[in-house]
Amino acid sequence: MEKFTSSDYRSPQNNDWCASCGDFGILKALQQAFVQLQLSPDRIAVFGGIGCSGKTPYYVGTNGIHTLHGRVLPFASGAKLADPDLTVLAVGGDGDGLGIGAGHLVNSARHNLDLTYILFNNGVYGLTKGQPAPTLQRGEQTRSMPHAANSGRLNPLALALAAGYTWIARGYSYAVDELAGLIQQAISHPGLAFIEVLQPCPTYNDLHTREWYEAEDAGDGEPRLYRLAEHNYQSCIQSGATVNDANTVRQNCYAKVLEWGMHIPIGVFLQDLDTPVAAHGGIPAEKGRAEHLQNAIDDARNNSSGHSLTDIESCYGDLKIDACRLATGDENGQ
Amino acid sequence: MDNTYHMRIGGPQGSGIDRVASLLARACVSAGGEVLTRREYHSNIIGRHSYVDIALWNQAPHSVQAYCDLLVSYDAETLFRHIYRVNAGGLVIYDPALESASIEKQAFLDAPLRRQLEQEQAAGPTIADILASANERGIQLLALPCTDLLKQLAKTSDLSRGEVKRVTALLAMAAVAAHIGLPVEVLYATVDNALAKHQRLLPLNHRAIEIAYQQVKTLGMANPWPFPAREVGDERLLVNATDSVALGKLAAGLDVQTYYPISPATDESTRLESIGMVTLQDGSCYQPRIVQMEDEIASISAAAGAALAGARTSTSTSGPGLSLMSEALGWTGMTEVPLVISHYMRGGPSTGMPTRTDQGDLLFAIHAGHGEFPRIVIASGDVEDAFYDSMQAFNYAERFRLPVIHLLDKHLTATSQSVKSFDTDKIAIEHSKLIDANNLTSRAAPFTLNKDAVSPRPLVGQAGNRHWLTAVEHSPDGLVCEDPQNREAMMEHRMLKLKLILDDVPMEEKLLHLPANNAVMTLLGWGSVKGAMLDARQRLAEQGIAANILLLRLLCPFPAAEVQQCLQSDVAVVVIENSFSGQLDVLMRQHLGQGADHIVVKYSGRPFTGASLADVLMQITDGQAQPRMVLRDPYE
Numbered sequence A: 001m002e003k004f005t006s007s008d009y010r011s012p013q014n015n016d017w018c019a020s021c022g023d024f025g026i027l028k029a030l031q032q033a034f035v036q037l038q039l040s041p042d043r044i045a046v047f048g049g050i051g052c053s054g055k056t057p058y059y060v061g062t063n064g065i066h067t068l069h070g071r072v073l074p075f076a077s078g079a080k081l082a083d084p085d086l087t088v089l090a091v092g093g094d095g096d097g098l099g100i101g102a103g104h105l106v107n108s109a110r111h112n113l114d115l116t117y118i119l120f121n122n123g124v125y126g127l128t129k130g131q132p133a134p135t136l137q138r139g140e141q142t143r144s145m146p147h148a149a150n151s152g153r154l155n156p157l158a159l160a161l162a163a164g165y166t167w168i169a170r171g172y173s174y175a176v177d178e179l180a181g182l183i184q185q186a187i188s189h190p191g192l193a194f195i196e197v198l199q200p201c202p203t204y205n206d207l208h209t210r211e212w213y214e215a216e217d218a219g220d221g222e223p224r225l226y227r228l229a230e231h232n233y234q235s236c237i238q239s240g241a242t243v244n245d246a247n248t249v250r251q252n253c254y255a256k257v258l259e260w261g262m263h264i265p266i267g268v269f270l271q272d273l274d275t276p277v278a279a280h281g282g283i284p285a286e287k288g289r290a291e292h293l294q295n296a297i298d299d300a301r302n303n304s305s306g307h308s309l310t311d312i313e314s315c316y317g318d319l320k321i322d323a324c325r326l327a328t329g330d331e332n333g334q
Numbered sequence B: 001m002d003n004t005y006h007m008r009i010g011g012p013q014g015s016g017i018d019r020v021a022s023l024l025a026r027a028c029v030s031a032g033g034e035v036l037t038r039r040e041y042h043s044n045i046i047g048r049h050s051y052v053d054i055a056l057w058n059q060a061p062h063s064v065q066a067y068c069d070l071l072v073s074y075d076a077e078t079l080f081r082h083i084y085r086v087n088a089g090g091l092v093i094y095d096p097a098l099e100s101a102s103i104e105k106q107a108f109l110d111a112p113l114r115r116q117l118e119q120e121q122a123a124g125p126t127i128a129d130i131l132a133s134a135n136e137r138g139i140q141l142l143a144l145p146c147t148d149l150l151k152q153l154a155k156t157s158d159l160s161r162g163e164v165k166r167v168t169a170l171l172a173m174a175a176v177a178a179h180i181g182l183p184v185e186v187l188y189a190t191v192d193n194a195l196a197k198h199q200r201l202l203p204l205n206h207r208a209i210e211i212a213y214q215q216v217k218t219l220g221m222a223n224p225w226p227f228p229a230r231e232v233g234d235e236r237l238l239v240n241a242t243d244s245v246a247l248g249k250l251a252a253g254l255d256v257q258t259y260y261p262i263s264p265a266t267d268e269s270t271r272l273e274s275i276g277m278v279t280l281q282d283g284s285c286y287q288p289r290i291v292q293m294e295d296e297i298a299s300i301s302a303a304a305g306a307a308l309a310g311a312r313t314s315t316s317t318s319g320p321g322l323s324l325m326s327e328a329l330g331w332t333g334m335t336e337v338p339l340v341i342s343h344y345m346r347g348g349p350s351t352g353m354p355t356r357t358d359q360g361d362l363l364f365a366i367h368a369g370h371g372e373f374p375r376i377v378i379a380s381g382d383v384e385d386a387f388y389d390s391m392q393a394f395n396y397a398e399r400f401r402l403p404v405i406h407l408l409d410k411h412l413t414a415t416s417q418s419v420k421s422f423d424t425d426k427i428a429i430e431h432s433k434l435i436d437a438n439n440l441t442s443r444a445a446p447f448t449l450n451k452d453a454v455s456p457r458p459l460v461g462q463a464g465n466r467h468w469l470t471a472v473e474h475s476p477d478g479l480v481c482e483d484p485q486n487r488e489a490m491m492e493h494r495m496l497k498l499k500l501i502l503d504d505v506p507m508e509e510k511l512l513h514l515p516a517n518n519a520v521m522t523l524l525g526w527g528s529v530k531g532a533m534l535d536a537r538q539r540l541a542e543q544g545i546a547a548n549i550l551l552l553r554l555l556c557p558f559p560a561a562e563v564q565q566c567l568q569s570d571v572a573v574v575v576i577e578n579s580f581s582g583q584l585d586v587l588m589r590q591h592l593g594q595g596a597d598h599i600v601v602k603y604s605g606r607p608f609t610g611a612s613l614a615d616v617l618m619q620i621t622d623g624q625a626q627p628r629m630v631l632r633d634p635y636e
Helices: A023-037 A053-059 A072-082 A094-100 A102-111 A156-163 A176-188 A243-257 A286-302 B017-030 B076-085 B111-120 B127-136 B146-156 B161-165 B168-180 B184-194 B199-218 B241-251 B266-275 B296-308 B319-335 B362-367 B383-400 B484-504 B527-542 B560-566 B583-592 B610-622
Strands: A044-048 A063-066 A087-093 A116-121 A167-172 A193-198 A225-227 A264-272 B005-012 B034-040 B049-057 B068-072 B086-094 B140-143 B236-239 B256-259 B289-292 B313-318 B339-345 B376-379 B403-409 B417-419 B468-470 B511-514 B521-526 B547-552 B554-556 B572-577 B598-601 B628-630
Touching (some): A023 A053, A023 A116, A023 A176, A044 A072, A053 A087, A072 A087, A072 A094, A072 A116, A072 B256, A072 B289, A087 A094, A094 A116, A094 A156, A102 A116, A102 B296, A116 A176, A156 A167, A156 A193, A156 A264, A167 A176, A176 A193, A243 A264, B005 B017, B005 B076, B017 B034, B017 B168, B017 B184, B017 B236, B068 B168, B076 B086, B076 B127, B086 B168, B146 B168, B146 B199, B184 B199, B236 B241, B241 B266, B241 B339, B241 B383, B241 B403, B256 B266, B256 B296, B296 B313, B296 B319, B313 B319, B362 B376, B362 B403, B362 B554, B362 B583, B376 B383, B383 B403, B383 B417, B521 B527, B521 B610, B527 B547, B547 B560, B572 B583
Parallel strands (some): A044 A063, A167 A193, A225 A264, B005 B068, B068 B086, B313 B339, B339 B403, B376 B403, B521 B572, B572 B598, B598 B628
Antiparallel strands (some): A167 A264, B034 B417, B511 B547
16 A cells, blocks of 8 residues: 555645646656655655746645746755755756756756756747747747747757766656656656656647657658667666766767657666765765754754854864964973 | 054965965964954966055954054065055065166056056155165165075075975065064974975975074064963964854854855855864764855855755855845745855955955845845954854844845955954854644645744755745745735735844844943944944044944844934944945935934945044044045055
């Protein structure tokens, strides 16, 4: 018997996404992954950026924190730093992560904190009514754009690979079970995981629609979306892998992330078990930190003595100046 | 030495100025003196002029002075820049090899100072000329042939010429030490300690000290050390504000600090990193996480995220960093997250003067971020206050569930002071009142409306509690709600804190009031002007002029009632501020309906010094004073 069921991860908040929005599939997959992992809802924090996708935290029954445009990764990272045992997810749109928050998307990979980042890619800024997002190709023009996009497309997976994410995948919002499986793996991965989710925006993106993604024949008799797992693709860099072996996996991964348009691979692109997870300040004992936090919380609750717990003398180091005892002269060094 | 003795040591950056000045200061403290130092430097790694002032006395000096009693140099630029700031009866230590150096050859001498020197000083174009003129003004000269002494040292050392050259600054410093009578053993011990990891350099360093002492003694210019030796048990720390803030944060139980490198704030985070593991009083250890982020936006965002999970969290920045943090500052105000931001002001706007001091961020700190939300802004007056204020900042943040901006400035980062060991029991540690998650029947409401108290706080990750947080306008439950009545209630709920703070924070935490009998003026300031104000007041008192001091610590919300209470209608109010506009005067007008009678401002990027400030204040009693007076000094 499962302790937590899908109702534990549901929210009473009214959902105001457009009918048939791709976000619904992602939300469902997220909740499904939580059930599969049987994570206690009070020990999960979902952080959202700004935009339609940024509202996801409202619709999950865990802790849900709506942050600022582009800043979801630093906010989520902070919570993970403070509470290393907390399951932390960051969600945001392609404009949020690749436009205003691109610096954070890139640099978060360097920390490799144990988080999951889900990037909802719908090609447009939906909540501001359909401006081109950084994932739209130059020359593409969606429904509400007055002219075709005159800037080129950022490739989210290529960027994640270059930045050094240690787990990289792509899912599709209408393949819910499959996406739930990816999210489950991402949460279980010990390090920073990146999932791009192809997510049609039925209101503003009339190019990358459900029909477009799900075409069984993209023009050459083959479907547009295909599964990496079905193509004998090796995504894993084992712990202790040689530089050569690791680079071979990354090179193959790069070739795969470039595929777009006619055929779009989904599944796990990279699983790097070699790069160490962040240990800021060289802390080996994640547990010790968590205990300290628990103590702080207990202190607060009990409103204990109020005395500083710190042995401040132990912090002085070279700031302290000894009274100089002279080699010659009397006891006081006169 | 019958009063505070002011030494100035100058030279090119990268030549060890800072290091040897710090060694000298440490040795003086070790031998029983009290010091206050001031460091002026360029945003440059090597070559530009920098100098350090060391004020030495048997009790803690309040401020350094524009003029010095001793100037030591081993390059020509230092002499050109500072020789006109040596007091009559003072001493100049110089390298005679520089005598032929001319002013035209000084590439880094800025144009205005060059013109100033050429126009005002008719001494002549070479070092020999200005030394002769100084001598005529009653200044003693001590020739320290650094160039020759280095050659001598090179002969007996097996170190490379480059390594030998690096003791130039030490030679100059040791000559100062010999002149003031610092026992040579103390200097050896200080140097040994500093070079513990570089044993092979010790013989050369000892030899350099030895020959400098010999030189000064031979010239008959060695004085006796004026202070009794320091007693064991009466040790001192030598700290600047970045050190004392770092220590204060650890005393307060810092869990997470985020930062992005920026002058002059970075030293604080570096200090925290170098301390690393912290021992607690029960003997256990923990290691706060000091995390360098990709920019200041990430720094404050990650800090906010950590604070959500219950960590004692702070971030530290300067100038442009706070501009970048503005948006997320509003987020913490809106979601009522306790967060401490240590802001070290520097010359602005924009890149401005990264290594020079300024107080021009006061109104920005009070208003940063769009929309209206409560925050606390406090400022520290000196290095010691900075320790206790940074402890207290966390208490305020947690007690009132809001961001606290702790204002410091470059001057305090560049002022090292000998202080007694900090007393962590002076400030009781407080935490937010938390939601009781044990008795929750439904989700925790992060914001309960309450007319007389801050609402209890939920933590992300707290067992048994789940909640939503958003900086979109929300209901007490944390759910998005733009209903007009809800908006009014939530705005009132948040802004009520400003009143709660003014009611709750005791007067002594709001301001420092030092009244004087028969005062003719009240010196009103905040932050690092404290030292110069105290020094100026003493100097005025020696002239028979009494002045009150009112130093504000709490600047937002503004303690108008207490300020009003401390002011007397027949006593002139003088605002003193390192800014162009005198922003405290703006606040006075805003909150009291009446501004100061005079403002004394200095915006050259250099701090106020006691004697210069006293000179300007004297004009007020002479009836010569303008409403706005600018303190200028071309030589700093």
